[in-house]
Amino acid sequence: MRFFSLSLFIYFVLMSATALADERLSAANNMLLKQLKLIAIVEPDTQYQQHITALSTTVVSKEQLQVIEADIVNFWTRHHIETRKIATSQVKDPLVRAMSLEPRINNYLQLQNRISHLQWLAEKYQWKSIGIEGLIRPGMKSASLSLIAQRLSLLGDGAASSIDADIFDDNLVNAVKRFQRRHGLSADGILGPETMKWLNITPSERATILAQSFMQKSEFMSQRADRFLVINIPAFEMELINKGKVELESRVIVGKPYRQTPLLSSAISNVVINPSWRVPKKILYNDLLPQVRKDGHYIEQREFDVFDRAGNQVFKSPQQWRDLAAGPFPFRFVQRPGANNTLGRYKFYFPNDFSVYLHDTSDPKLFNQSNRALSSGCIRIENVEGLANWMAANLVKDKQTWVDRHVDRTKTQWFALNSTLNVHLVYWTAWIDKDNLAQFRNDIYQKQSINDESGPSVAHINNL
Numbered sequence: 081m082r083f084f085s086l087s088l089f090i091y092f093v094l095m096s097a098t099a100l101a102d103e104r105l106s107a108a109n110n111m112l113l114k115q116l117k118l119i120a121i122v123e124p125d126t127q128y129q130q131h132i133t134a135l136s137t138t139v140v141s142k143e144q145l146q147v148i149e150a151d152i153v154n155f156w157t158r159h160h161i162e163t164r165k166i167a168t169s170q171v172k173d174p175l176v177r178a179m180s181l182e183p184r185i186n187n188y189l190q191l192q193n194r195i196s197h198l199q200w201l202a203e204k205y206q207w208k209s210i211g212i213e214g215l216i217r218p219g220m221k222s223a224s225l226s227l228i229a230q231r232l233s234l235l236g237d238g239a240a241s242s243i244d245a246d247i248f249d250d251n252l253v254n255a256v257k258r259f260q261r262r263h264g265l266s267a268d269g270i271l272g273p274e275t276m277k278w279l280n281i282t283p284s285e286r287a288t289i290l291a292q293s294f295m296q297k298s299e300f301m302s303q304r305a306d307r308f309l310v311i312n313i314p315a316f317e318m319e320l321i322n323k324g325k326v327e328l329e330s331r332v333i334v335g336k337p338y339r340q341t342p343l344l345s346s347a348i349s350n351v352v353i354n355p356s357w358r359v360p361k362k363i364l365y366n367d368l369l370p371q372v373r374k375d376g377h378y379i380e381q382r383e384f385d386v387f388d389r390a391g392n393q394v395f396k397s398p399q400q401w402r403d404l405a406a407g408p409f410p411f412r413f414v415q416r417p418g419a420n421n422t423l424g425r426y427k428f429y430f431p432n433d434f435s436v437y438l439h440d441t442s443d444p445k446l447f448n449q450s451n452r453a454l455s456s457g458c459i460r461i462e463n464v465e466g467l468a469n470w471m472a473a474n475l476v477k478d479k480q481t482w483v484d485r486h487v488d489r490t491k492t493q494w495f496a497l498n499s500t501l502n503v504h505l506v507y508w509t510a511w512i513d514k515d516n517l518a519q520f521r522n523d524i525y526q527k528q529s530i531n532d533e534s535g536p537s538v539a540h541i542n543n544l
Contacts, residue, residue: 108174109135112148114192115181117199119155121291127151145174152181159299161185185298187512194518195291201234201283209280216271218253221246228252228271231279232259264315264521266450278520289528290518293510300506308502309348311438311459313341314509314521316452318438318461320470328470330463333441333452340525341457343507346430347500348438351471353485353493354417355427359384360435363456364413369405376402383416417492424460425489426468430503438503440464453524459505475499 113135120128131148134140140148156163164180171177182188201207210231216222225245229252232238238255245252253269260267263278281289304321311318313334320328335341359368371378376398379386386394386401388411396404404411415421424440434457441460446452461467472482475497485493507527510520 104173104175108178109140111175111178112152112181114196115152116148118192118195118291119152121195121288122295123155149177149181156181156183159295160302161298162302183298185302187294187516190512190516191290191294194512195287198283198287198290202287205234205283207280207282210276212271212276216248218248218250218269220248222248225252228279229255232256235259237262262517262519264450264519286518286520289520290510292528293508294512297506297508297511300504304504305502308504309438310504310506311341313343313505313507314524315519318459318463318467320467328463328466330461330466331447331452332462333446333454333460334524335436335455335457336453337524337526339456341436341455341459341505342432342434343505344432344434345502345504346432347502348428348430348471349497349500350429351468351476351495351497352427352429353482353495354425354489354491355421355423355439356417356492357415357421357423359413359415360456361412365409367456368413369409372401372405374402376400376405379413383418383420384413385416386411386413416490418489424464426464428467428471428503438467451522451524471497471501475501 113132116128116132116135120132128151131151134144135148153163162184164182164184171180185191210224210227212222212224216225223246225248229238229245232252232255237259238252248271256271256275257267257269259278260269260275263275265274265278306324307320307322309318309320311332311334316332316334318330318332319326368378368384379401380398386396388394394411415423420442422442424442426440428438430437436458438459438461441464444462446454446460447462472479476482476495477498478495481493482495485491507525509523509528510518513519
């Protein structure tokens with residue numbers, strides 16, 4: 081009897097151990113499967129799809145598992161992203177090995193969960209385009225509101241209680257505002273073309289935008305120095321990163337779609353207080369001379385000096401300037417420093433082949449617009465005083481002259497720095513923010529080409 085009891089005990093122990101091992105293997109496979117689904121979005125490849133199929137439908141052999149793990153490691157290595165660095169070949173537990181393969185990226189789990197949710201939405205729901213006539217304002221009725229409320233709820237911006245709505249009530253208005261803020265739109269609570277465009281983008285296309293942009297940002301951040309400026313062009317945002325933390329941030333204005341701010345990396349080597357503005361030839365012909373042809377007083381009103389090719393200053397009457405602007409124009413414009421100068425109070429110079437730089441502006445009200453692709457290529461900074469003060473405290477050599485030059489707006493002064501500050505102009509249209517929310521922005525320069533069988537491409541949508 082005792083022998084039978086002992087045998088039974090051993091049997092149950094072995095069964096429990098086997099069950100536990102099976103559970104850990106299943107959990108490991110699920111972790112690998114989630115990774116592979118994300119990787120396959122970033123790099124569509126038949127090999128990754130085969131791995132996904134194997135983990136989803138078959139019992140994977142030890143040899144297959146080793147190949148899958150090696151391909152995952154290779155993916156992160158090629159993108160310069162560290163994993164947890166456990167020697168997987170020496171670890172027998174598949175769950176420990178799977179955990180060790182996860183990348184060391186901020187917000188990675190939040191991204192993975194969001195991608196999984198979007199893929200689930202793509203499988204479970206048809207995402208047909210919702211059409212509306214005109215604008216739907218708070219308090220109005222529309223037959224489309226019920227479907228709009230459902231879509232907002234599925235995307236995490238609205239409450240399920242609004243799904244049967246036929247009137248645009250406060251709950252639904254608040255949901256729309258949350259959605260608009262996550263997409264860089266003016267949070268006015270009005271349903272119009274831009275809001276509906278984003279509501280009609282399919283979950284699978286959202287997953288692609290988010291995964292690819294997140295990977296671009298993660299790869300970029302993994303290779304940066306301790307201290308740098310980064311300007312995300314589609315987000316119209318600037319951040320000063322110092323030892324992994326955001327030390328200063330600002331809204332910015334970037335180039336118009338037909339005068340794009342270039343993507344580049346450089347380093348700020350000088351700061352200028354009260355800069356003059358040497359007008360680039362393209363801006364002169366496209367923007368300023370048409371104004372001069374209308375009104376010859378424009379030159380003096382905007383405080384421009386005019387020089388010939390030999391560098392001599394030229395003086396003409398307003399009518400003479402109007403006449404000259406109508407034909408070949410062998411002169412250049414330089415705007416004097418002062419309160420009306422286009423560059424404002426500060427210019428942050430970094431060498432590049434595009435003649436762009438960071439600067440202040442004489443028209444700060446433009447920062448209140450949601451679409452801030454408004455410049456001729458340079459970047460205008462809203463929190464320019466914050467950046468200037470940081471530069472003065474940390475990098476400017478001659479601090480006394482810095483203080484003295486703030487008294488007079490008409491004198492230009494260049495300041496050398498103790499060391500340069502790296503600056504990067506990047507293009508990320510989606511990311512996970514500090515509140516773990518998925519943020520999306522318009523592809524203002526149509527650099528993405530993301531197609532989805534159940535809906536139009538992003539590039540096409542941005543043309544609507």
